[in-house]
Amino acid sequence: MPRPRVLVLRAPGTNCDEETAYAFERAGAECERVHVNRLAENAALKDRYQILCVPGGFSYGDDIAAGRILATRLQNHLADLVDTFVHGKGDRLVLGICNGMQVLMRLGVLTENVAAAEGEQPATLAWNNHGRFEDRWVHLATDTAGGEQGACAFLRGIRHMYLPMAHAEGKFVARSEAVLDELKQAGRLCLRYTRDADSGVEDNVIEFPANPNGADANVAGVCDASGRVFGLMPHPERHIDPTQHPYWTRRTKQPEVGDGLAMFQNAVNWFE
Numbered sequence: 066m067p068r069p070r071v072l073v074l075r076a077p078g079t080n081c082d083e084e085t086a087y088a089f090e091r092a093g094a095e096c097e098r099v100h101v102n103r104l105a106e107n108a109a110l111k112d113r114y115q116i117l118c119v120p121g122g123f124s125y126g127d128d129i130a131a132g133r134i135l136a137t138r139l140q141n142h143l144a145d146l147v148d149t150f151v152h153g154k155g156d157r158l159v160l161g162i163c164n165g166m167q168v169l170m171r172l173g174v175l176t177e178n179v180a181a182a183e184g185e186q187p188a189t190l191a192w193n194n195h196g197r198f199e200d201r202w203v204h205l206a207t208d209t210a211g212g213e214q215g216a217c218a219f220l221r222g223i224r225h226m227y228l229p230m231a232h233a234e235g236k237f238v239a240r241s242e243a244v245l246d247e248l249k250q251a252g253r254l255c256l257r258y259t260r261d262a263d264s265g266v267e268d269n270v271i272e273f274p275a276n277p278n279g280a281d282a283n284v285a286g287v288c289d290a291s292g293r294v295f296g297l298m299p300h301p302e303r304h305i306d307p308t309q310h311p312y313w314t315r316r317t318k319q320p321e322v323g324d325g326l327a328m329f330q331n332a333v334n335w336f337e
């Protein structure tokens with residue numbers, strides 16, 4: 066299989082596209098950063114890629130709500146692109162990081178097929194509990210409720226990650242306990258904030274700062290029913306090299322790579 070080609074989507078206000086492209090390239094993919102307007106001009110462009118990634122940033126200045134305007138632009142002008150990657154033949158992957166997860170949530174693709182009343186969104190991303198932008202490193206645990214490997218294609222074999230998070234509107238809130246339960250049972254609440262490197266998944270909300278925003282069930286990332294479409298609020302592309310770790314000068318034993326790289330490698334290996 067040739068190296069998978071990644072489309073890293075850019076919009077006004079995107080600011081993590083270069084790091085994200087670097088992460089995918091380090092993992093062995095070929096990557097192009099493409100502006101949403103170029104895709105709107107040339108619909109056939111999307112056929113060049115196997116992975117769609119919506120990176121972090123402040124698309125359209127977070128106006129109205131973070132991710133809302135880019136999601137609306139995709140819905141109204143690039144519905145075919147979204148449909149091809151999310152549904153299509155099931156042979157492509159979609160990743161949304163931070164602002165990208167906000168876009169995927171606003172599009173509804175991460176909570177598709179979940180029972181909610183007609184016209185109601187099953188879940189959303191609200192403002193952090195303390196009402197501020199929060200920028201810190203967090204411990205994350207993966208949920209394997211979807212089976213030994215877990216439900217999510219990007220998280221295979223990963224049990225724990227230490228990654229930066231940096232957002233204001235990242236608190237995952239489900240409409241009801243029933244929605245939360247349904248997502249949980251299916252293993253779709255696949256990435257959770259946790260206390261430290263040795264802690265696992267907890268369903269009760271853990272205290273700040275371990276859970277930096279107050280998210281229901283400590284949710285940091287959600288995948289669709291197929292596990293091919295994944296959104297997470299923390300930034301795996303900011304921990305690719307061990308020197309990005311805040312304590313790297315104090316550690317005697319240096320790991321070969323940063324915790325975030327495995328996620329990008331999983332994406333590349335999915336095509337083998």
Ligand SMILES: NC(=O)CC[C@H](N)C(=O)O
Nearest residue numbers: 121122163164232233234
């Ligand atoms: N790092 C990011 O992608 C930021 C996401 C978004 N602008 C927020 O503050 O919530």
